[in-house]
Amino acid sequence: MDRREFLGLAGAATALAATGTAAASGSTGTSAGAPEFVGILVDTTRCIGCRQCEVACAEAHGLPVPDPRTDEALAEHRDTTTTQWTVVNRFDTDRGEVFVKKQCMHCGQPACAAACPTNAMEKTHEGPIIWHGDRCMGCRYCMVACPFDIPKFEYMSPNPRIQKCIMCHDRLQEGKLPACVEACPMDALTFGTKRELMEEARTRIYNHPDDYVHHIYGEFEAGGTDWLYLAAVPFDQIGFRTDLGSDTYPDYTREFLYAVPLVFLGFPPLLYGLSELTRRREGGEE
Amino acid sequence: MMASTTQSLERQRSLWEFLREELRPKGPLLTPFNIISIPVILVGLVLVVIRFARGLGSVTNLNQAYPWGLWIGFDVMTGVAFAGGAYIITFTVHVLHAEKYHPIVRATVLNGFLSYLFYAGALTLDLGRPWHIINPIIGNKFGYNSILFLVAWHFLLYMASEFLEFSPVVAEWLNLEAARRFLNRMTLGVVIFGVTLSSLHQSGLGALFLFSKPKLHPLWYTEFLPVLFLVSSIFAGISMIIFEGTISHRVFADQIDPEHHHTFEDIVFGLAKGAAVSMYVYLFVKFVIFVHGQHWDYLGTKWGAWFLVEVLIFTLVPCALFTHGHRERRMGLIRWAAVMTLVGIILNRLNVSMIAFNWNNPATYVPSIPEIWITFMVVFCEIWVFRWVVLRMPVLREKPGPRPA
Numbered sequence: 001m002d003r004r005e006f007l008g009l010a011g012a013a014t015a016l017a018a019t020g021t022a023a024a025s026g027s028t029g030t031s032a033g034a035p036e037f038v039g040i041l042v043d044t045t046r047c048i049g050c051r052q053c054e055v056a057c058a059e060a061h062g063l064p065v066p067d068p069r070t071d072e073a074l075a076e077h078r079d080t081t082t083t084q085w086t087v088v089n090r091f092d093t094d095r096g097e098v099f100v101k102k103q104c105m106h107c108g109q110p111a112c113a114a115a116c117p118t119n120a121m122e123k124t125h126e127g128p129i130i131w132h133g134d135r136c137m138g139c140r141y142c143m144v145a146c147p148f149d150i151p152k153f154e155y156m157s158p159n160p161r162i163q164k165c166i167m168c169h170d171r172l173q174e175g176k177l178p179a180c181v182e183a184c185p186m187d188a189l190t191f192g193t194k195r196e197l198m199e200e201a202r203t204r205i206y207n208h209p210d211d212y213v214h215h216i217y218g219e220f221e222a223g224g225t226d227w228l229y230l231a232a233v234p235f236d237q238i239g240f241r242t243d244l245g246s247d248t249y250p251d252y253t254r255e256f257l258y259a260v261p262l263v264f265l266g267f268p269p270l271l272y273g274l275s276e277l278t279r280r281r282e283g284g285e286e
Numbered sequence: 287m288m289a290s291t292t293q294s295l296e297r298q299r300s301l302w303e304f305l306r307e308e309l310r311p312k313g314p315l316l317t318p319f320n321i322i323s324i325p326v327i328l329v330g331l332v333l334v335v336i337r338f339a340r341g342l343g344s345v346t347n348l349n350q351a352y353p354w355g356l357w358i359g360f361d362v363m364t365g366v367a368f369a370g371g372a373y374i375i376t377f378t379v380h381v382l383h384a385e386k387y388h389p390i391v392r393a394t395v396l397n398g399f400l401s402y403l404f405y406a407g408a409l410t411l412d413l414g415r416p417w418h419i420i421n422p423i424i425g426n427k428f429g430y431n432s433i434l435f436l437v438a439w440h441f442l443l444y445m446a447s448e449f450l451e452f453s454p455v456v457a458e459w460l461n462l463e464a465a466r467r468f469l470n471r472m473t474l475g476v477v478i479f480g481v482t483l484s485s486l487h488q489s490g491l492g493a494l495f496l497f498s499k500p501k502l503h504p505l506w507y508t509e510f511l512p513v514l515f516l517v518s519s520i521f522a523g524i525s526m527i528i529f530e531g532t533i534s535h536r537v538f539a540d541q542i543d544p545e546h547h548h549t550f551e552d553i554v555f556g557l558a559k560g561a562a563v564s565m566y567v568y569l570f571v572k573f574v575i576f577v578h579g580q581h582w583d584y585l586g587t588k589w590g591a592w593f594l595v596e597v598l599i600f601t602l603v604p605c606a607l608f609t610h611g612h613r614e615r616r617m618g619l620i621r622w623a624a625v626m627t628l629v630g631i632i633l634n635r636l637n638v639s640m641i642a643f644n645w646n647n648p649a650t651y652v653p654s655i656p657e658i659w660i661t662f663m664v665v666f667c668e669i670w671v672f673r674w675v676v677l678r679m680p681v682l683r684e685k686p687g688p689r690p691a
Contacts, residue, residue: 079350081350111497114431114432114497115432115433115434115497116429116432116434117421117422117429117432117434117435117438118418118421118422118429118435119428119429133415134418135418135421136414136415136418137413137414137415137416137418137419137421137422138413138414138415138416138418139412139413139414139434140353140354140414141353141432141434141494143350143353144353144354144494144495144497144498144501145497145498147499147500147501149350149351149647152350153342153350153353153414154341154414155341155342155343155346155348155349156340156341156343156344157341158338158339158340158341159415160341160342160414160415241500243500244500245499249497250431252496252497252499252509253431253433253493253496253497255509256433256489256490256493256496256512257431257433257436260436260486263482263485263486264482264486267478267481267482267485268478268479268482271377271381271477271478271481271482272474272478274381274382275380275381275382275383275474275478278381278382278383279383280383
């Protein structure tokens with residue numbers, strides 16, 4: 001408990017320090033030493049499905065606020081939407097009901113940002129992935145690329161936006177915790193740097209080996225995500241894809257991109273040479 | 287002094303009158319094509335207005351699981367493959383100096399340029415925030431790491447180089463002899479640039495789906511998608527030349543002198559061989575990938591059956607038809623092969639971008655009627671402009687004939 005609060009405050013302070021430095025130096029945006037991404041650890045064994053995170057998220061971002069007491073939303077498995085950046089789903093498993101919060105995983109090396117031709121999807125130095133409306137041209141390649149199907153597009157708007165969890169990037173810059181973390185009454189959500197969260201998650205598994213599957217979802221998935229999950233049941237039983245592999249997404253296209261300058265430099269002389277070799281003596285310009 | 291000014295004024299006025307004259311419609315207005323295409327285009331324009339006023343969701347069936355639909359899968363992915371003929375033929379004629387194919391260069395380049403202009407241009411209809419389309423170009427924010435950034439730039443540069451490849455024809459049409467000679471001298475350089483760009487963005491369209499590993503069916507997903515897209519663009523382009531050329535030779539018969547009709551047959555037999563060879567290479571690569579991927583078990587599923595329809599019926603069969611048609615010099619077989627190959631390319635591009643995409647996701651996507659309608663509108667617009675140009679500029683005509691009166 002104390003540790004969690006300490007981690008949370010320390011993490012927020014780190015984030016604040018990082019942005020503060022960025023503002024002060026105005027250049028690189030990283031504080032001295034390697035930048036550490038912040039993230040959130042979700043302990044699904046603690047979640048009771050009260051959906052206060054959903055309420056807090058909606059309030060913090062001016063979205064329609066759900067009413068968990070009456071709307072029966074847990075009856076079915078929901079996806080996030082343009083107006084619900086996080087949703088809690090209920091899964092019936094061998095070990096009873098498990099509630100799982102879903103939102104952007106904030107990958108360490110995200111597919112969406114690697115896909116974006118305008119850098120509208122940005123992996124900030126602090127960790128949250130945010131969207132810049134002044135850059136986005138609405139091609140939706142981020143949605144094609146995202147292994148978690150997270151970016152959501154406003155199809156019914158003439159001025160559509162990409163909407164998703166931004167890990168309360170704005171609140172972090174004010175030194176506050178993400179709204180969902182602050183609202184959680186069960187300490188199911190822990191904010192901190194990914195390194196701290198990994199230590200915390202391993203500690204919980206070590207101390208309570210029978211309460212958890214010995215896997216931290218997000219440690220390696222899709223190259224590692226800043227959101228991490230602990231669970232009592234295998235992750236494929238509670239709505240997670242376990243076939244994503246551990247390659248980071250930029251790796252999938254790196255080889256192709258490396259080949260581009262080679263082709264650009266290699267082809268023209270080759271083609272010109274071919275043209276000279278096959279040119280007939282009398283062949284003029286036509 | 288005075289005289290020369292008057293002369294240039296006169297020349298200007300005559301050019302102006304010439305252009306005005308050329309802008310007038312030619313030929314009968316009530317042809318079957320016009321009767322079908324005019325309403326399609328007019329209604330399509332209304333749909334485009336609705337799309338921009340009320341959002342993509344008002345006319346398309348796109349959804350959160352299927353952010354890309356028919357406009358990307360067909361208009362862009364398939365359209366660009368079909369336009370591949372231009373880089374194949376300019377390479378063959380200007381780089382390899384295979385003069386035999388010279389008579390079809392102009393029509394092919396024109397078709398390629400207009401395909402890019404309209405089909406890749408249709409991309410702007412699909413963009414949610416098209417007013418930011420200049421962002422990747424003017425570079426206030428370059429997404430260097432993005433395949434789509436690369437493809438966008440290559441589209442733009444390739445359209446410019448195709449226009450330059452075609453520009454001597456425009457100069458000839460306008461009787462600008464000096465400009466024509468200058469533009470002609472640039473041709474080889476522009477062609478080399480264009481072939482380089484084409485090989486990169488044809489493969490780049492396949493590379494777009496390298497990110498789709500968790501979403502695309504394993505029978506279609508491979509790290510060699512760029513290679514498959516590049517090789518298949520060769521026979522897609524060649525088949526389109528045969529298909530388009532066959533139609534052009536009937537519709538615009540009066541533009542072509544009889545001698546050329548004869549050479550065209552010879553050209554088609556050569557093209558058939560080229561298509562067959564590239565299809566053998568494609569099928570070989572596809573086979574190696576399939577064996578290497580160890581996906582035998584998928585063949586028994588409905589996805590396997592669908593995969594075999596694409597690869598056997600619409601790639602292997604037309605490949606055999608091309609081969610046989612070339613050997614026996616049977617034009618009919620080659621035409622059938624070309625049509626089947628085009629269907630196979632449509633299937634392949636739609637499979638990768640839409641059909642086998644999200645195979646493991648309960649979400650579905652079927653193009654809406656307006657989406658299909660607008661696709662037809664784009665195709666018809668391209669044909670209108672193609673016809674407009676062919677009837678005025680020396681595209682199919684061998685020599686710069688007399689200006690149409």
